[in-house]
Amino acid sequence: MARKGDVVIDIEKCKGCEVCLAACPEEVLALSNEVNSKGYHYTVKVNANCIGCANCAVVCPDAVITVYREKK
Amino acid sequence: MSENNIISPENLVYSKTEVMTDRVLHYCPGCGHGTAHRMLAEAIDELGIQGDTIGVAPVGCSVLAYYYFNVDMQEAAHGRAPAVATGIKRVFPEKYVFTYQGDGDLAAIGTAETIHACNRGENILIVFINNGIYGMTGGQMAPTTLPGMKSSTSPRGRDVKTMGNPLKITELIAQLPGTYFVTRQSVHTPGNVRKTKRALKKAMEYQKLNKGTCFVEIVANCPSGWKMTPVQSNKWMEEHMFPFYPLGDIKVPE
Amino acid sequence: MKELRLMKGNEALAEAAIRAGADAYFGYPITPQSEVIEYLMMENPADRTGMQVLQAESEVAAINMVYGAAGCGKRAMTSSSSPGISLKMEGISYLAGAELPCLVVNVVRAGPGLGTIQPSQSDYFQAVKGGGHGDYKMIVLAPATVQESVDYVKLGFDLAFKYRTPVMILSDGIIGQMMEKVELFEQQPRLTEAPDWATVGKKPGRDSVIVTSLQLQSEEQEKVNLRLQAKYREIEKNEIMYETHQCDDAEYLMVAFGSCARISRKAMEMAREKGIKVGLFRPQTLYPYPYEALNKLADKVKGVLCVEMNAGQMVEDVRLAVNGKTRVEHFGRFGGMIPSPEEILNALEQKIIGG
Numbered sequence: 093m094a095r096k097g098d099v100v101i102d103i104e105k106c107k108g109c110e111v112c113l114a115a116c117p118e119e120v121l122a123l124s125n126e127v128n129s130k131g132y133h134y135t136v137k138v139n140a141n142c143i144g145c146a147n148c149a150v151v152c153p154d155a156v157i158t159v160y161r162e163k164k
Numbered sequence: 165m166s167e168n169n170i171i172s173p174e175n176l177v178y179s180k181t182e183v184m185t186d187r188v189l190h191y192c193p194g195c196g197h198g199t200a201h202r203m204l205a206e207a208i209d210e211l212g213i214q215g216d217t218i219g220v221a222p223v224g225c226s227v228l229a230y231y232y233f234n235v236d237m238q239e240a241a242h243g244r245a246p247a248v249a250t251g252i253k254r255v256f257p258e259k260y261v262f263t264y265q266g267d268g269d270l271a272a273i274g275t276a277e278t279i280h281a282c283n284r285g286e287n288i289l290i291v292f293i294n295n296g297i298y299g300m301t302g303g304q305m306a307p308t309t310l311p312g313m314k315s316s317t318s319p320r321g322r323d324v325k326t327m328g329n330p331l332k333i334t335e336l337i338a339q340l341p342g343t344y345f346v347t348r349q350s351v352h353t354p355g356n357v358r359k360t361k362r363a364l365k366k367a368m369e370y371q372k373l374n375k376g377t378c379f380v381e382i383v384a385n386c387p388s389g390w391k392m393t394p395v396q397s398n399k400w401m402e403e404h405m406f407p408f409y410p411l412g413d414i415k416v417p418e
Numbered sequence: 419m420k421e422l423r424l425m426k427g428n429e430a431l432a433e434a435a436i437r438a439g440a441d442a443y444f445g446y447p448i449t450p451q452s453e454v455i456e457y458l459m460m461e462n463p464a465d466r467t468g469m470q471v472l473q474a475e476s477e478v479a480a481i482n483m484v485y486g487a488a489g490c491g492k493r494a495m496t497s498s499s500s501p502g503i504s505l506k507m508e509g510i511s512y513l514a515g516a517e518l519p520c521l522v523v524n525v526v527r528a529g530p531g532l533g534t535i536q537p538s539q540s541d542y543f544q545a546v547k548g549g550g551h552g553d554y555k556m557i558v559l560a561p562a563t564v565q566e567s568v569d570y571v572k573l574g575f576d577l578a579f580k581y582r583t584p585v586m587i588l589s590d591g592i593i594g595q596m597m598e599k600v601e602l603f604e605q606q607p608r609l610t611e612a613p614d615w616a617t618v619g620k621k622p623g624r625d626s627v628i629v630t631s632l633q634l635q636s637e638e639q640e641k642v643n644l645r646l647q648a649k650y651r652e653i654e655k656n657e658i659m660y661e662t663h664q665c666d667d668a669e670y671l672m673v674a675f676g677s678c679a680r681i682s683r684k685a686m687e688m689a690r691e692k693g694i695k696v697g698l699f700r701p702q703t704l705y706p707y708p709y710e711a712l713n714k715l716a717d718k719v720k721g722v723l724c725v726e727m728n729a730g731q732m733v734e735d736v737r738l739a740v741n742g743k744t745r746v747e748h749f750g751r752f753g754g755m756i757p758s759p760e761e762i763l764n765a766l767e768q769k770i771i772g773g
Contacts, residue, residue: 146178255490
């Protein structure tokens with residue numbers, strides 16, 4: 093089984109562009125129903141399937157995602 | 165293992181580099197500029213040259229790039245970044261100097277400065293963001309706008325008979341003996357982003373060799389200018405921009 | 419070591435640039451100033467002092483190279499002649515806006531347009547009234563001799579760094595092309611320490627340095643403008659330079675700058691021989707302009723003749739200075755024509771004394 097990972101999303105800086113959604117191989121991310129103070133629907137985790145591959149963070153234009161992955 | 169255990173410093177695998185400031189980027193949602201900035205910043209970070217790097221910002225959407233790169237920077241007049249960078253590099257030959265320019269800045273108003281800096285082989289890195297449109301002024305036709313592509317100044321599509329042809333300036337630049345490394349990349353998928361960073365890192369490293377100009381084009385989206393969602397714009401870019409501006413190295417050191 | 423030499427104006431100016439400890443020169447050939455870059459290329463100051471010299475692809479590129487080097491806290495300069503200076507105006511405005519020091523030399527030729535390659539003073543307005551866009555001023559030094567061309571290079575760099583502002587030497591084709599005896603000052607060291615506003619690479623513990631003339635918020639831009647204006651008031655208070663010749667007993671006054679002042683001086687001597695008591699007032703700084711000194715002189719004279727190689731530009735500042743106290747007339751030759759002392763004396767008699 094793949095190592096488990098997790099992401100921390102800076103929702104105030106997120107602009108809801110959805111580029112990270114398309115990059116996630118595990119469909120962990122989705123847009124929130126709520127909006128942040130700028131009025132953007134922001135990215136949220138919708139399951140615990142994150143493998144810590146960092147693809148979402150790498151493509152995020154606004155550098156809002158921090159990625160963690162458990163050590164072996 | 166619970167989530168809380170995963171989110172701890174020893175498990176950190178990716179966070180924003182300190183060579184980017186904490187300011188919120190002013191770019192539109194999904195715009196490739198932010199990712200391109202971050203890859204260049206990560207390249208500078210990984211090479212450990214933050215204190216020896218001087219950047220030059222253009223006029224265009226990335227006019228405020230100096231707010232985001234945590235390095236000393238100068239703001240150039242429209243199109244003049246390669247000349248400003250030349251001035252910097254000539255008095256500080258030991259520093260790492262880069263320009264960051266859009267298509268209008270680099271391939272229209274600044275064509276002379278671009279070509280001559282490259283032809284002199286100035287030991288600088290030129291990062292060229294090509295999204296085929298003038299973003300900052302509201303979506304006008306750029307020198308790189310595709311034939312038939314709509315913009316606010318080519319509302320019925322670019323008619324090459326009257327509006328001229330898109331300029332493949334990167335291919336042109338690669339012909340010049342002054343250039344050392346010329347490549348075209350993108351930042352729309354994780355794989356492409358990682359390739360772009362490798363290219364930028366190589367280009368910065370080459371600067372130490374004093375072998376000539378390094379030129380990295382990044383084909384990018386402009387969701388607002390193209391009037392698409394960010395995800396649609398990335399798809400459109402693959403289908404329309406890449407056939408005309410194919411990705412890959414154009415000139416590599418022998 | 420000081421040194422006496424017979425030199426052409428443009429070449430003496432280039433030698434002065436090396437001796438002033440300039441770090442970089444960026445230029446583009448244009449008559450009648452190409453000897454500046456030719457001299458520098460031949461002299462190869464990289465070997466003497468480390469000074470960098472580069473022939474740019476255009477005047478536009480050259481002034482922006484100056485911007486880049488100036489932004490690094492270095493003594494950078496360019497030179498050109500009128501049509502080329504028009505091209506540099508964009509860059510000069512950016513340098514003024516970003517508060518960068520630099521030296522720009524204009525060896526003026528006649529215009530408008532391509533004009534002629536013969537000497538002129540028709541860029542006075544461009545130099546002192548803006549030229550580029552936005553509310554800015556440039557210190558303008560007007561040499562009348564090859565010696566002053568040399569001395570103003572050193573002074574120009576000093577003023578540029580004192581006020582963080584572009585400085586122009588407004589010469590002309592006469593001064594640039596003629597040969598004269600000149601005393602060259604000793605070699606000055608190049609700058610070794612960078613000012614804190616210069617981009618030298620971000621040091622730990624300090625914010626990154628940003629050199630820019632852009633402020634998107636009007637409130638911030640107004641602050642920049644107010645700071646610039648305060649600086650210009652300081653310059654106006656401290657840096658005015660002028661010369662007077664035989665003004666003590668003068669009943670009439672001639673005002674002229676640069677090469678025209680030399681010719682006017684001869685005209686003054688001829689007038690004195692005829693018993694006409696005329697003096698000469700020569701502004702050495704065209705910005706800041708010696709309004710007050712000229713205003714005081716106007717109290718004592720019956721008329722003022724402004725002599726220029728243009729259609730009447732500085733005469734507007736002379737009128738502002740005189741402020742209606744006495745009559746002010748203009749005499750000019752232009753299009754590259756140089757007035758003779760006889761013509762000037764004749765104009766004085768016709769327009770001022772007999773007028």
